[in-house]
Amino acid sequence: MSKIRIFLVDDHQLVRDGIKALLISAEDLIILGEASSGKECFEKIALEPPDILILDISLPDTNGIEITKRITNEYPETRVLILSMYTNEDFIFNSVKAGARGYLPKNTSREELLSAIHAIYNGEEFFSDSISRIMLKSYVRKAKEDDLAPQRGPIPLTTREIEILKLFAEGFINKEISDKLDISIRTVETHKNHIMKKLELKSTVELIKYAIRNKIVEI
Amino acid sequence: MSKIRIFLVDDHQLVRDGIKALLISAEDLIILGEASSGKECFEKIALEPPDILILDISLPDTNGIEITKRITNEYPETRVLILSMYTNEDFIFNSVKAGARGYLPKNTSREELLSAIHAIYNGEEFFSDSISRIMLKSYVRKAKEDDLAPQRGPIPLTTREIEILKLFAEGFINKEISDKLDISIRTVETHKNHIMKKLELKSTVELIKYAIRNKIVEI
DNA sequence: TCATCCCTAAGAAATACACGTAGGCCAACC
DNA sequence: GGTTGGCCTACGTGTATTTCTTAGGGATGA
Structure with missing residues (x-):
């Protein structure tokens, strides 16, 4: 069975190293490469698009949501997992809207990150508990607004x-x-x-x- | 501490008995009464509105969503927990929209039912895992539609x-x-x-x- | 009865709309 | 290398709308 090919995008070296350290021991994964900006990301993945792109929301030259949009359009086989310190509802909604398959907060565990990667690789979507809660709250709010608005x-x-x-x-x-x-x-x-x-x-x-x-x- | 006052609405005697059997041993709950139709429900709760109304979606003379709307308007202190065999997204959305505080499928466990009752009594909202998944799916779908529509x-x-x-x-x-x-x-x-x-x-x-x-x- | 709200109406000045016309710029095409 | 066509720019003219003020008559309720 072929390995799941991962590409990391985050503007902090430490974060990228941390993620790599977490993933290195997983035998069914392989880190194809990494980038610290949107520009670098597209230059590098053009050679070999990964299965999964792990993406930070905030980047120096652009943001994860714009990258997600481009990926969704240009590399539909590549699936995006957002890994962000921001858990605000707008970011989550816009990420999903842009085509992200999963969203994790940065304080996630190794196990959760691996679960997310496997779920997404298998065509599912993955949102951590804390993110799910935010999405549910938003769902409830939207449903209520739908009623109260008039x-x-x-x-x-x-x-x-x-x-x-x-x-x-x-x-x-x-x-x-x-x-x-x-x-x-x-x-x-x-x-x-x-x-x-x-x-x-x-x-x-x-x-x-x-x-x-x-x-x-x-x- | 006063007991949580429950009222059951379901058109099947067996289901009502089953729920009562599940709840009878919980010491902090009390079943105020039960009804098998919307009409009977409103007649009975007028005397003493419960803290929590456990409600089936399908009823002979009306449906749980209409009842939820009336309850939300006329008895804002009473909170509605929907217990339904239907887990379709429209029912869930419209229940929440109508003001329901929780939604459980009928194959729920005693523990989950008790958790839901306590959560709702404490002002929270409660959706079972399976219902949450449906809501999340819907959230994702809506986010995508939001993108595709234009x-x-x-x-x-x-x-x-x-x-x-x-x-x-x-x-x-x-x-x-x-x-x-x-x-x-x-x-x-x-x-x-x-x-x-x-x-x-x-x-x-x-x-x-x-x-x-x-x-x-x-x- | 007086106050208040609603529906009605008008005058006058400023602004916006409908429609035709037209020049400069740029990319595509033969 | 000129022509065509699309886009952005702009104006003139006549009509419509907006903004602001003023005001009469009817209904309602204190």
Whole structure:
């Protein structure tokens, strides 16, 4: 059975050495090489793309997420494992979005790192417990936001105002709205002004976004 | 210390008895009552709302998600634990969205059920391993969709046009855009016209919606 | 009855939009 | 090596919208 070929990208020599020390005794792995920047990384892997790229988020010339995007596009056979000291939800989400197959914090154990490598090599995804918890929290938050968003602030508009906002956000121009509702175009304008003042919106753009956020119209 | 008050809702007598049998020996719990339908549930808990409502998704007259919504609104002190044979992602997402604090499959163990009850009673959330895995998968899928969605239709705009559309959809007026980009207002207007023509949009409203749909701006 | 909110409406100035036109630049093509 | 076409730039003109102010009439409730 052929060995799992690993490539390391981290801008700290010590970290790379540490990871190598952890992995050196694993017989089914082989470290193809290492790089301390995005540029160096792409230069080196062009010769022989690894099975797994272990990647730090913060790098001198770019960041792990951009590298992940390029890898996903240019080397779809290479799978990315993010190893980062940052466990913030945005980084995790964007890493996954960019195509990363796993995410570990830097204080992970040798066992977990090996588990991750094997899982990813076998086509699975791997997230450490702490990362999973963050992802779950985020999942719960998103689900709740999905529900709460429309109720965030009770809509302080009158029925007539909502009617006009709806028509406007659907794309009708003032004249069409005034015809539809059989009122003067001036009245339509006044209603819109009232809405903008009430909601403290500074532009019609925000008005439309408000209508979308509050599900007065579909996108 | 007062006992954790539990109420069971499931349309199968056997399941309710099974759960009761599992919980009866736990000294810090007390089963307040049980119901086999949504109607019966609300009639009974009106007298004494429980701390935790253990709820099946499928019920004869309604479903657990609707009950969860009502509970969340009408009895915010009562926390809902979903116990369901369905582990499909939509049910899980909608349960969380409706306000459920935990979700367990029906083949869960006594230990896990007790862990879930205690976690939820302490204000935490609890999802069994199998449910967590489904949520994580969903998280990953959503993150990927988030990335793929904008590629649905290739955006036929030039970089300058996208730049201007982005600023416009962020709420900047033409003058601000022309200042930012150090070009004439006329140019900004021309770009916007080109965009509208290319995309066959009839109003700025549609322009903004286009920008949102294609993730050029956030809502 | 008075205050308040809602719907209605208008005037005037500033701003934005629709549409046509056009020059400079650059890359691709024959 | 000129031509074509796309892109970015810009203006003129006429129309529409926005911004700000003012205001009457009806409903509602203290």
